[in-house]
Amino acid sequence: MPSRSKADSSQSRSDAPPHVLESYPDQPIYSCLKCCATIALQDELISKAFSGRDGPGFLIHIATNVRLGKKEDRALMTGVHSVADVYCLGCNERIGWFYxxxxxxxxxxxxGKYLLEKERLVKENMWTLDGDESW
Structure with a gap:
């Protein structure tokens, strides 16, 4: 399991702690589509059966290299939730929201969980085929 530490609290404008991933040895990850910053380990995935603003979304336990926007009440498909938009620290792209x-x-x-929009992420498997190190 990778080690996690809290980032400087000035990076977040809400009461949810930002997380910074220190290492992710050979684990599949989700990265920001725009700048390739690591956003979450695949092991943090709870469900792929969610909807974001622009299409399918993933419910994630912990996201890293993100900052939260202003907390607001928002009417979503499943009712009213107090949420904050989630932005990539690498490029400031909005990639979802925090519940x-x-x-x-x-x-x-x-x-306490994140909804990350599939269309704003790329999955990196980080594996090689046995005997073929050229990939």
Whole structure:
């Protein structure tokens, strides 16, 4: 399991702690499509069955190299949630949102998690075929 540490709290404008990934040895990751900054380990994926603003989204436990925008109440498909947009630290691209609070008790499982938009990420497998190191 990679080690994680908290980044400087000045990078975030909300009460959710930003995370910085120190190492990710040979693990599949999700990176920012625009600048290739590491955003999340595949192991942090909870579900691919979510919708973002621009299409499919992933529910993720922990994201790294991100900053949060201003917290606001937003009417989403599953009800009103207190969320903050999530921006890549590398290029400042909006890549999803962070769930602070859910009004409906059935949606509480989303609190403290990230919705990352599939169209703004690239998955990097970080593997090679046996005997073929040229890839």
């Amino acid at each position: 602070h609070k859910a009004a409906d008790v059935s949606q509480k499982y989303k609190e």
